[in-house]
Amino acid sequence: MTAEAELFRTLADPTRRAVFERLGEGEMTVSDLRSGFSVSQPAISQHLAALKAAGLVSERRAGRNAYYRLRPEGLTPLAGWVDRYRTFWPERIGKLKELLKDMDQ
Amino acid sequence: MTAEAELFRTLADPTRRAVFERLGEGEMTVSDLRSGFSVSQPAISQHLAALKAAGLVSERRAGRNAYYRLRPEGLTPLAGWVDRYRTFWPERIGKLKELLKDMDQ
DNA sequence: CGAATCCATAAGCACGTACTTATGTGATGT
DNA sequence: ACATCACATAAGTACGTGCTTATGGATTCG
16 A cells, blocks of 8 residues: 555544644643543544554653654655645646755755 | 545545546546546446545536546645644755745735 | 437445444552 | 553444446437
């Protein structure tokens, strides 16, 4: 499976995407995440496992706690996929792609 | 449902995403699309209906033919969602967001 | 007109998957 | 030591959805 495929599949679920978005606030434990969601703890753990497998999240163990942290670089393949279609967009926005290339030198 | 939600859900399916990508070659009828895919004609039609509902594709009827065309602007909400996380990326890439704003003036 | 083509919709099925409860494994606290 | 806490995994279930075949409506052709 390509990277975009896994990313699309992983982010397609609303709850899982919400978990990912929530981690934008910063590193958090599973318990921290649990509050604010109406699903069980195992459900959260399962979503985190999926996000981790997709490279969207990293894990750090400390005692009995598991801290999860956002890994925004994991979105790169997805951004790349979208960028392929910026080419078709209005000129002004399409230029972005070239700029990105320049900046990557 | 938010726009990103529908986009993620719509693009999560590999076949549907392949149909979308194929339309990158240009406007095409359902029959044109059918060749190269191992699924039935109704399946293609259903995928096109989903893509159209998500704003990723536009339709043009001509006689008994239905021409479908890419609507890359439909990806804008998705690009916007991804861009929210570019902020977290390495500085060099994060700059992109500001550039985009400038260009939008 | 009748047959063939293009496409959409209907109905039904098969499968993936997101959830639940139950349980196991370490780590922490008393 | 035992109980409790944090988390992961197992097993089972319910539901969404992507596929199929069957059919219908509209258009074009002979």
